[in-house]
Amino acid sequence: MVNSEKLYDLCICGAGYSGLVLAVKAARAGLLVCMVDLNQMVGRRILSTGNGRCNFTNSSMNQSFYYSNHNLDFITDNHQEIIDFFKELGVFYRDFDGYYYPITNQAKTIKEALENEVKDLSVELYLNDRVVDINCKDSFEIITHRNTLHSKNVVVATGGLAAATLGSSKFGYKIASKMGMKVTKLAPSLVGILSNERFLKDLGGVRAYGKVNYKNHSCEGEIQFNKDGVSGYPVMCISRFIGYDELDSNLGDLVIDFIPYLLDEELALELESRFKRSPQKTVSDALLGLCNEKVISVVLSNALIYSDTLVSKLDNKDIENLVQAFKYFNISINKTKGFDNAQVTAGGIDLNEIDLTSMESKKIKGLYFIGEVLDVDGICGGYNLTWAYTSADIAAKHIIKVNK
Ligand SMILES: Cc1cc2nc3c(=O)[nH]c(=O)nc-3n(C[C@H](O)[C@H](O)[C@H](O)COP(=O)(O)OP(=O)(O)OC[C@H]3O[C@@H](n4cnc5c(N)ncnc54)[C@H](O)[C@@H]3O)c2cc1C
Known part of the structure; x- marks a missing residue:
């Protein structure tokens, strides 16, 4: 047990991604820094990011990729700065269509680069140690x-x-x-959705391209079907809205458009021409290539058409039903998979409580908040780690300036 009179310049509660970035910057500037984390190692969560590959930033970067109850116009494109920060730590990157990963494709490279640097800079680590309170006196007591x-x-x-x-x-x-600071409502985000729809038993394991609509929100990409629900990029990106509606018992349905690249009338024409071209084909054969085979089979069942029906037997009403079934595929939502399975938290400490030029509490001088604990959440694609970096960087600049 330590109860020393040693006075640190900076104590960082939480040695996760944002805490580590801040520790590196502050210790490089010569501040005496310590970090406390309840885990046995620093950066535990980093290891799980990006499916173990750590998507740490994105070349498309601005406030439109983030949600908050506050204006986020202070968020600018800093992805090059982040790349340079890791280059300085010896980490080269891979760029997959603007999504940045370490060249090793291993999240542990990012974790270890940060960990090695804080150790080299003699940041004092209190691991396996849980912060339970902070008191403000002349200095802070953690x-x-x-x-x-x-x-x-x-x-x-x-x-x-x-x-x-x-x-x-x-x-x-x-x-x-x-400390008297307001915290906004919290909801799980970047999380899968559970549903009791029976057809999911047939779709389990399928990945299909589509546009997912939920109330007035929508996102396009690869949807992943499981036997008990749906996930994948577009579902994850809109899940925060479902998370909030779950809190208010106000859940709507997901509506999937499996053919988002054609308007309703264009799809109707496409179906008509396919059916005219090969009148001897079964409808399931005639639809091949439009989207995933298993999806086609469920779509046909929703449109009340047997899959072995010859297309010469279909009429305009059938085409109308098919368009409806492909483009307005309804999935009733049971609930989200909850915080335990979420990648981030939507909501957090109200940004009105924070000086956004320093990340310092407006009420308590010397007390700062960074990363996910604040009311900012991003969509999938490296945006949440970028926010963690950005807020750490803003805090670092200010703390270094006032403490040197
Ligand atoms: C499975 C998964 C995959 C993800 N993939 C990506 C991705 O590829 N790209 C991306 O941008 N984002 C991703 N994220 C989100 C990203 O990990 C977070 O946004 C980011 O880690 C938040 O950084 P942070 O420093 O605020 O919090 P964290 O990294 O969570 O760090 C918080 C630290 O505080 C410690 N702590 C908590 N309470 C206490 C306490 N009382 N006392 C002491 N220590 C405490 C924790 O142990 C933890 O180490 C993913 C998240 C998950 C769960």
Whole structure:
């Protein structure tokens, strides 16, 4: 147990992605930095990012990829700066259509680069140690379940509620509330959706391109069907809205357009011409190539057409039903897969409580909040790690300026 009178310049609660980025920057500037994390290792969550590959930034970068209750016009394109930051740590990148990963394609490269740097910079690590309280006196007193630390500045980088098994906690929200700061409603985001639809048993394992609509939100990409629900990029990207509606018991349905590249009338013409071209074919054969085979089979069943019907037997009403079934494929939502399976938390500490030029609390000087704990969440594609970096960078610049 440590209860020393040692006074750190900066104590970072949470040695996750944002905390590590900040520690590197502050320690490089000569500040005496310590970090506390409840996990046995730093950057535990980084290992799970991007399916173990860590999609750490994106070349398309601006505020439109993020959600918050606050205006986010301070978010600008800094992806080149992030690439340069990791290059300096020895990490080269791969660019997949603007999605950036380490060249090794391994998230552990990012985690280890940050970890090695904080160790080289002599950042003091208190691991397997949970911060339970922060008191503001002349300096800050950081109470952990094993130690009491003292620091001139404290940064709360404890993340959100998503994926608890990787080490998330309510601590950031708890401490903000204790300091009289408002926390907005929290909902799971970038999370799969559960549904009881019977046809999912036939679609389990299918990946199909489509546009997913939910109320007035929509997103296009590869949809992943499971026996108990749906996920994949477009579902994940709109899941935050479903998460919020779940809180308010106001769930709508998902409506999938499997042929988003054709308008309704264009699809009707396409079907008509396919059917005219090969009147001797069965309808399931005639539809081949439009989208995934298993999807076609469920679509036919929804349109009340037997798959072995000869297309010469179909009429305009059947074509109308098929267009409807392909483009307005309804999936009733049971619920989201919850915080435990979410990648991020939507909502968080209200940005009105934060000076966005420094990430410092407007109420308590020297107390800062960065990363997922704040009310900012991004879509899939490296945006959440970019936010974690951006907020850490803003805090670092200010803390270094006022403490040197
Ligand atoms: C499966 C998965 C895949 C993802 N993939 C991507 C991706 O490819 N690209 C992307 O941009 N984003 C991705 N994300 C989101 C990304 O991981 C987070 O946005 C990011 O890690 C948030 O950074 P943070 O520093 O705010 O929080 P975290 O990285 O979660 O760090 C918070 C740290 O605080 C510690 N902590 C919490 N409470 C306490 C406490 N009381 N005391 C001490 N320590 C505490 C935790 O142990 C943790 O180490 C993914 C998330 C998950 C779960």
